[in-house]
Each structure stands twice: as C-alpha cells, then as structure tokens.
Amino acid sequence: MWRRRPSWGCATRRALLAAALAAAVVVLYAAGGSPNGMPASLFFDDDAQAGLEDIPASNLTADHLLDGLLTTEFSYRSCRSRYEFAGYHKKSLHKPSPYLLAKLRNQEALQKRCGPGTAAHKKALRQLDSGEGVAHDDADCRYLVYINYRGLGNRMLAIASAFLYAVLTERVLLVDGGKEVADLFCEPFPGTTWLLPRAGWRSPLRRLVGYDGGSKESLGNMLQSGAVVVSADGNASWSSPQPPPYVYLHLAGGYGFHDKLFFCGAHQRLLRGVPWLLMRTDNYIVPGLFLMSPFRGELEAMFPEKDAAFYHLGRYLFHPTNAVWHAVTSYYRSTLAAADRRVGIQIRVFHKKQPPQRVLDQLLSCVRDEKLIPETIAGNDTLSHAIMVTSLSSWYYERIKGEYGGRVAGGVHQPSHEGRQRWEDTAHNMRALSEMYLLSMCDVLVTSGYSTFGYVAQVLAGLRPWVMARPPMWADDWTEGLDPQALPCQRAASIEPCFHSPSAYNCATGRDVDLDKVTPYIRRCVDVSCGIKLVNESSSQW
Structure with a gap:
C-alpha cells in the first residue's frame, strides 16, 4: 500500500537542515577541523532577524541597487544579501549599461x-x-x-x-x-x-x-x-x-x-x-x-x-538566503574584517594521485614570486594581512598557517574542510556558497585552474586572480598537460570565467577556426588550453 509522503513545513525543513549542518560540524571537528571554522549555528540564528526592520524603498541608494541592476520591489528582511552585498565589496567602477x-x-x-x-x-x-x-x-x-x-x-x-x-x-x-x-x-x-x-x-x-x-x-x-x-x-x-x-x-x-x-x-x-x-x-x-x-x-x-x-x-x-548570508557576514566580521588586506587562496585538486606537497610548493612559489603576502612580521607602519584558505582538505591550511601564521597580523583561516565534494547535499552546498562569497570579499585571490568555484568567487569580487596551472580533470595522469618550466601561476586576462569546451566550428564556412582570432574580445584561457573567455578589447580596467 502506498504511503502518503509527509508534508514538511518550513520549520521542519529548517530543523532538518540544521541537524545536517550540525552533523557536518561534528565530523569536521572529529577530523581535526580548524577551531575558527563556521559552526552550524551561524546558518540558523533567529536572533539575527529579531528586531530587523525593512529599509524603506526611498532610502535605497544606487549602491544598494548595484547601479540599477536591482529593483526596489523586494523587502529588505526577506533577503538581506540583495541590498547588503555592496557594503561588503569595493565600489564598482563598472556600471551596467x-x-x-x-x-x-x-x-x-x-x-x-x-x-x-x-x-x-x-x-x-x-x-x-x-x-x-x-x-x-x-x-x-x-x-x-x-x-x-x-x-x-x-x-x-x-x-x-x-x-x-x-x-x-x-x-x-x-x-x-x-x-x-x-x-x-x-x-x-x-x-x-x-x-x-x-x-x-x-x-x-x-x-x-x-x-x-x-x-x-x-x-x-x-x-x-x-x-x-x-x-x-x-x-x-x-x-x-x-x-x-x-x-x-x-x-x-x-x-x-x-x-x-x-x-x-x-x-x-x-x-x-x-x-x-x-x-x-x-x-x-x-x-x-x-x-x-x-x-x-x-x-x-x-x-x-x-x-x-x-x-x-x-x-x-544570485543572492544568498538569509541563513547563508548570516553565516558569511558573521564569519567575515569575526575573522577577516579587521585586516587591512585580505588574501583569498582557493585550492582544488582534481587528481587524487597528485602529490599534495607539489600543489603546496606551487602555491607558495606563486605567493612569493608575486609578493602577495609579506615575508616578514608586520610592523606598526605596514598593512595587516589576513589569509583565508578554502579547500576540501585541511592539510593545506595547516601548512600555510605554519608558514605564515606568525607573519600576518590578521591570521590564517579556513571556514570548513569537508573532505570531498557532495553534489546535491544542501548543507554542503550552503557552506560552499558561503565560502565563494567570503572569497569575493578578499582583496587578492589565488585560485586553482579549471575550478568553477574559483571562477564564481573572482567574478563576484571583480578581481583578476593569479591562477595556478592544473591538469585537466579528464586527464589520465596528473602530469598530463603540465609544463615543468611554466610559472607557478599566471594572472588571468580578465575576471570572466572560462568556457571550457567551446565549439570551434564556423557554421558559415563549414570548417573549424581559431576562436581567439575571431573577435578582439575573445581570448584563450590561461588555465584551459582549449577554453575561451571574454576580455575587454581596449584595455584591462580591473
């Protein structure tokens, strides 16, 4: 006999999701998680909504509305991130047409x-x-x-x-x-x-x-x-x-x-x-x-x-829900806001056989060559730095903290380390989304090639990242396509994401063409040899 599916209201769904996140936190700390990680309570804090008043539409400025991208037809309380986003990001010089x-x-x-x-x-x-x-x-x-x-x-x-x-x-x-x-x-x-x-x-x-x-x-x-x-x-x-x-x-x-x-x-x-x-x-x-x-x-x-x-x-x-946004802003204020300069590091390894030490050496070489993090202890007359690491593993965070923890006044932080990617896991994806937005609040970004996670963060931030070369996820061997003489990282030509697998077929002529020679604003990606991305044909303004 068929059983009727129970009807879950918002409160029930909220409780179930909270339990899932709490369970994830237990797993993380059992595995030696970072003490400054994001506890599940950050995603479900009813006190954060108590007494919160709507901003009248007449009080919403061009900054709130992202220079006209957004309308005033939503209430502030229903989705705080919609109108608070600008307050956590640099004022945009790039106005929508x-x-x-x-x-x-x-x-x-x-x-x-x-x-x-x-x-x-x-x-x-x-x-x-x-x-x-x-x-x-x-x-x-x-x-x-x-x-x-x-x-x-x-x-x-x-x-x-x-x-x-x-x-x-x-x-x-x-x-x-x-x-x-x-x-x-x-x-x-x-x-x-x-x-x-x-x-x-x-x-x-x-x-x-x-x-x-x-x-x-x-x-x-x-x-x-x-x-x-x-x-x-x-x-x-x-x-x-x-x-x-x-x-x-x-x-x-x-x-x-x-x-x-x-x-x-x-x-x-x-x-x-x-x-x-x-x-x-x-x-x-x-x-x-x-x-x-x-x-x-x-x-x-x-x-x-x-x-x-x-x-x-x-x-x-994309406007994170209040639960996600509360986690983002709370973590930002408690760990990153006090620093003068925030360096975001995003590490994604697609090949299990790729030695972690090789990835770490590449990252540290990139950071040193580009002088992204000070090599000496900050004095009173220098900017304070904070480093935020996002990775499925805590191994990189622990070693970066060992390398730079005593040199940067703002500390080294990792919001979470989930071990592996879990598709269609809401609790996992809420954490992932929060980390994309935290990366977008940084002043400098180092990202892993091929990673769409890094692409989203860099565009929301409006930053051209330093991109570390990575073997493609479909390669049989982790060394495939990697040039041992290549630089540890390259600056992306624009903030735009890479289209990994475009069509090179010219429909009018019936033959393939070199895509980066068709228009002045299409170029090859630094991290995907066959990929293309949009650039500004006049000059880089980012």
Whole structure:
C-alpha cells in the first residue's frame, strides 16, 4: 500500500537542515577541523532577524541597487544579501549599461506574466503534456528549463548562461533544483518564482535527470535523424508541419559535434518556434553566445565592457538566503574584517594521485614570486594581512598557517574542510556558497585552474586572480598537460570565467577556426588550453 509522503513545513525543513549542518560540524571537528571554522549555528540564528526592520524603498541608494541592476520591489528582511552585498565589496567602477537594465526590466515583466501559477503557464503545460507543437508568435509565452547538473560552481555559471540565453530569446527561465535552490538563493525576479514546479506524471519535465547526449529529443540527434531539413542556402526547417513541443539542448562537457551546432545561427532561428527548451550544461557558454551572429549585436549593446558579463549577471541573479548570508557576514566580521588586506587562496585538486606537497610548493612559489603576502612580521607602519584558505582538505591550511601564521597580523583561516565534494547535499552546498562569497570579499585571490568555484568567487569580487596551472580533470595522469618550466601561476586576462569546451566550428564556412582570432574580445584561457573567455578589447580596467 502506498504511503502518503509527509508534508514538511518550513520549520521542519529548517530543523532538518540544521541537524545536517550540525552533523557536518561534528565530523569536521572529529577530523581535526580548524577551531575558527563556521559552526552550524551561524546558518540558523533567529536572533539575527529579531528586531530587523525593512529599509524603506526611498532610502535605497544606487549602491544598494548595484547601479540599477536591482529593483526596489523586494523587502529588505526577506533577503538581506540583495541590498547588503555592496557594503561588503569595493565600489564598482563598472556600471551596467542602460540597454542591459532595460532588458532586465523586460525579462522581469515576462517572468511575472508567464511564470508558474499564471494562466499562460498552465496553458503551456497542458500543451506540452498533450504533445502539441505550437508555433508561437511573439505574444505567446515560451520557456527555457535549466536542468540541475554538477556541483554548485558549475551550476551557477550554467544558470547565468541559461538566463542570458533566455533574455536573448525572450523565454521564461525556470530552474530545476527545487528545495535546495530555495535554501541557497533568494528569488531574483519580483512577483514570481524561477523554480520549476513539480511536473505531472506524464510530463516531459517529470524526469529531467534522464536526458543526456543519447536522447532522441536532443537537438543533436534531431539534426541527424532527419527531423530537421537544411536547404542548399543553409536555412534549416522542421521536416514536420509543426515544430516539436520541446527540444533538449545537450551542452554538457564532452558534447558531440551535432550538439555543438546549437551555436549556429540557422539552428537558433529553427528553435525560435519551439515552445519549450530543456538545457543541460555544466559550462559557462556566454563566450559562445558572443560568437553567434544572431546575438552579437544585442550582447555588445548589453555589455560594452565585454569582460563584465558575468560580473553583472551574477550580481543580479544570485543572492544568498538569509541563513547563508548570516553565516558569511558573521564569519567575515569575526575573522577577516579587521585586516587591512585580505588574501583569498582557493585550492582544488582534481587528481587524487597528485602529490599534495607539489600543489603546496606551487602555491607558495606563486605567493612569493608575486609578493602577495609579506615575508616578514608586520610592523606598526605596514598593512595587516589576513589569509583565508578554502579547500576540501585541511592539510593545506595547516601548512600555510605554519608558514605564515606568525607573519600576518590578521591570521590564517579556513571556514570548513569537508573532505570531498557532495553534489546535491544542501548543507554542503550552503557552506560552499558561503565560502565563494567570503572569497569575493578578499582583496587578492589565488585560485586553482579549471575550478568553477574559483571562477564564481573572482567574478563576484571583480578581481583578476593569479591562477595556478592544473591538469585537466579528464586527464589520465596528473602530469598530463603540465609544463615543468611554466610559472607557478599566471594572472588571468580578465575576471570572466572560462568556457571550457567551446565549439570551434564556423557554421558559415563549414570548417573549424581559431576562436581567439575571431573577435578582439575573445581570448584563450590561461588555465584551459582549449577554453575561451571574454576580455575587454581596449584595455584591462580591473
């Protein structure tokens, strides 16, 4: 006999999450965790909300609103990080363009008009479930569903990419992830939700985890199966009288040639009439969108400073919930705020066989060569430094503390060391998110190559990090691709994340091209030889 699932209210969910975090703390301290780590109580402090008053909308300044990125339609108490973010970060010299602000306001109106619970959304769901493929006109609602995939850093980069694609194609963005996303982030759009509602039993949205590169509904497989007809002049059309009700976009790392044809303008025009698009990616595909002729003009108008794309998108979209934000700000005030200069070190090791001592030697060489941390004990006339280390392991923290603990007045700190990454573990991801934001509050960053965790932190901070070379996670041997004569670290060309696996195929000419020679604002990444990133073509202003 089927049992009814218990209905968990917010208080029950909060208690369960608190228990999970408390258990994580016990494990950490049992393993010799840092005494200055983040206790579970930081994430659940009801006293922090007691007596907290809303800031009237009339009192919100341009700094609070990130120069117009944010609106005044949210209450301060509902999401403190939204309007407090600027107070913990340097004043931005990079203003969002008026055109970007207009596009954001239009997207907010679209999300509210077509989002979950509206008549338009209910109608679109009925048509999807019935298998109707309706060629929508511009007055109808169309949707882009981001499929939850990979770790938190990958997901944040992918969601930002999906959001920008939704803006460009006038689609409502719905995010898979449910309760965990709600525990991590506040709603970004006023008057609606970006969370994908639970789907019916027969809905294509029911089991999103089942879609992969082999799915018959993927664009790549449709292009090979004859569902799409390409004429001699390069125009593409559906072989059936109507477009399919939905198309799956497989853009995850390792995706094949036909999946990469997503980046062709002809196929973008084809997708225009599809009511629902389902996207799985663990990539920051924004540089690839800049290479597409249908979008290039719009993107250049939205982002006159090309290397500020995720800088604006990330600050607009991602606002940690009050529980996470309380942990971030409490830890910052107690351990980092008093220092004149904060140095953030992010260490991620992808190969278990890579010797930790080699990683540590590389890091220390980078720090010394670039003079990022003073080598002598600070005197009265010098700046005080604090060092914050983020790593899944405590081994690096302990040795960095042994090296620099007596030299820096602000001390060496590690918020947590969880041992291993735990996908879809809410307590783990709350800690990860808090550490990304703590890194973004530093004045100097040293990060590990290939790490999306580091990418998010550097962009939120608006800092070009020093990046340590790392073997790719897909390499068979940890020495593969590493040059023993290479510098221990290199300064990133911009703050933008790296698109790890772009398509080099030129759709117009039918051959591969050298991507960093196509436009002045696309360059190769210092940490991923095949990757590309956005730079500011005039000069580096960061």
